[in-house]
Amino acid sequence: MNINMTLIGQTIAFAIFVWFCLKYVWPPISNALHERQKKIADGLDAASRANRDLELAQERAEQTLRESKEQASQILEQANKRSAQIVEEAREQARAEGERLVASARSEIEQEVNRAKDELRAQVSYLAVMGAERVLEASVDEQAHRKLLDELAAEL
Amino acid sequence: MAAGNEVSTTYYIQHHLQNLTFGNHPENGWSLAHSAEEASEMGFWAIHLDTMGWSIAMGLLFIWIFRKAGKMATTGVPSGLQNAVEMVVEFVEDMIKGTFKGHNPIIAPLALTLFVWILFMNTLKIIPVDYFPVLFSKLGVDYMKIVPTTDVNATLGLALGVFGLILYYSFKVKGVGGFAKELSLTPFNHWALIPFNLLLEIVALLVKPFSLAMRLFGNMFAGEVIFILIAMLPFWAIWVLDVPWAIFHILIVVLQAFIFTVLSVVYLSAAHEHH
Numbered sequence: 545m546n547i548n549m550t551l552i553g554q555t556i557a558f559a560i561f562v563w564f565c566l567k568y569v570w571p572p573i574s575n576a577l578h579e580r581q582k583k584i585a586d587g588l589d590a591a592s593r594a595n596r597d598l599e600l601a602q603e604r605a606e607q608t609l610r611e612s613k614e615q616a617s618q619i620l621e622q623a624n625k626r627s628a629q630i631v632e633e634a635r636e637q638a639r640a641e642g643e644r645l646v647a648s649a650r651s652e653i654e655q656e657v658n659r660a661k662d663e664l665r666a667q668v669s670y671l672a673v674m675g676a677e678r679v680l681e682a683s684v685d686e687q688a689h690r691k692l693l694d695e696l697a698a699e700l
Numbered sequence: 701m702a703a704g705n706e707v708s709t710t711y712y713i714q715h716h717l718q719n720l721t722f723g724n725h726p727e728n729g730w731s732l733a734h735s736a737e738e739a740s741e742m743g744f745w746a747i748h749l750d751t752m753g754w755s756i757a758m759g760l761l762f763i764w765i766f767r768k769a770g771k772m773a774t775t776g777v778p779s780g781l782q783n784a785v786e787m788v789v790e791f792v793e794d795m796i797k798g799t800f801k802g803h804n805p806i807i808a809p810l811a812l813t814l815f816v817w818i819l820f821m822n823t824l825k826i827i828p829v830d831y832f833p834v835l836f837s838k839l840g841v842d843y844m845k846i847v848p849t850t851d852v853n854a855t856l857g858l859a860l861g862v863f864g865l866i867l868y869y870s871f872k873v874k875g876v877g878g879f880a881k882e883l884s885l886t887p888f889n890h891w892a893l894i895p896f897n898l899l900l901e902i903v904a905l906l907v908k909p910f911s912l913a914m915r916l917f918g919n920m921f922a923g924e925v926i927f928i929l930i931a932m933l934p935f936w937a938i939w940v941l942d943v944p945w946a947i948f949h950i951l952i953v954v955l956q957a958f959i960f961t962v963l964s965v966v967y968l969s970a971a972h973e974h975h
Contacts, residue, residue, distance in 0.1 A: 546739060547853060548723065548746040554755065554848075554857025555864075561759045561817060562861075566809035569766040573789050574808070576773035583775055 669697040709932060716829060716928045719748035719851055720836075720843040734842055748851055755848035758820040766816070788816060792961070799965050802873070802972030807965060810865070814858065815961040821848045822920060822953035826946055829927045849920040849956075852913065859913035862964045866908065869971040878974070908967050912960060919956050923949055 672693060714736060721739040722732050723746020732749075733739035739746065769785035778786055792812045800807050824847045836844040848854040870879045883901040884894045923945075930941045 546721070546742070546746070547856070548721070548742070548744050548748070550719075550746075550748040550751050550851065550853035551857045551860065553747060553752050554854045555861045557752070557756055557759060558813075558817075558858050558861040561763065562806075562810050562813045564763055565766070565813040566806055569763065569770050570789075570809040570812060572770035572773045573766070573785060574793070576775055577786055577789060577793075579775040580778075 665697045669693045672696065712932065713925070713928055715843070716833060717845065717850075717925070718843045719845050720750040720841060721746050722749050723747060732842070748845075748853060750844050750846060751848045751851040751854050754824060754846050755817075755821055755854055758824070758848070759817050762813070762816045762820055766812075788812070795962060796965055799962060800969045800972075802969060804869070804968075804972065806865075807968060810968075811961050811965050814862075814964055815957050818849060818858070818916065818957040818960055819954060821854070822957055824848075825850075825920065825923060825927070825949060825953065828942075829924070829931050847920060847924060849916055850924045852917045852921075855917040855920075856909070856913040858916075858960070859909035862912060862967065863909035866905075866967050866971045869968060873972050874974065912963055912967075916956050916960050919952060923952060 673689075676689075718736050718739065720732065721742060722730070723739070723742035724730050725733070725738055725742050728738070733742060733746070765781070766785055769782050773782060773786075789812060792815055793808060796808055796811055827846065832844045832846045845851065870882075874882060883905070884898050886897060886901060888897055926945060927942070930938060930945060933941065
């Protein structure tokens, strides 16, 4: 092993390689590494944020669902109540209508009866006069006995 | 074992541990060394062509792979090469976060370069020891030692680069006065002990690059020697020892690159600290 100029040559080569590495090799690789590191960190960050957002959204969805369920049941209850009310009202109306019908029928019947009675009265007075004529065989002055007969008919 | 056989064994080992040296020989002038003696006669003004060539090739491979990954780096889902490169980058980044206390944009690329470059240079060791020496001797080249980190020049060169940075940042962050104070007043804060402190601290400072260089070199060189020794077994028996040793070296190769890098970062961190 002889110490010679190789020593100096090696030192020069070393200096040049270090310079080249410093200038052209280290920066791009190191930059890419650090940028990727940042990118991955950002990605992880975004993922955790998205997770949190998802949780929030799920919670909100659940709440909305719960609210809408409540609303639906409320609406259903209202509808039930309303339908019962309507049925009740209809029943009431029907009863009133029936009563009204019955009343009108009754008054009609009464009228009819009255008219029949009047007619009957008129006929009775006529028949009575006819009968009396026949019985008496004589003419009875209709005018003279009119008042008497009317009184008789009114007593019927 | 016959005497001739012994000589050839010695020659084989020496041959595999000899770098391809180009330098100023006192007699032959600027030329390639044809023997270990010639190489050592060249003294300091010589250069190991194989060490330089292979280490620069590995450095370029590192630059090419990582530059390619850097160019196609996206913030999206990474694919094959990008993934692997990013793993290494993150590994280095984590290591620095754990050991480097100050703030300096040069540390991370420095550590990445050290780690990957040394790792690639060390990994050449897994290639069987005979392949390249034989291939190059066919091409007329006498010596070819392909693992640059088994050459003390390479590891010491790296360590000196780190040492230079340690000195630079020590002066820059602490100032000349601060650095001098640190050297003279620790560990014993008393004026009478300044010479002792200075001696201690300067030795500790100078030992840093040497310990870095020697640790890596020693591990790799020793491993290489074992590989060469194993390679001298009969061909049918080599795998018995070679495979476990190579598998063990997958660990050593990464570990040594890691240790060199971590210690460099620790030393530089200390250079950035105020007292």
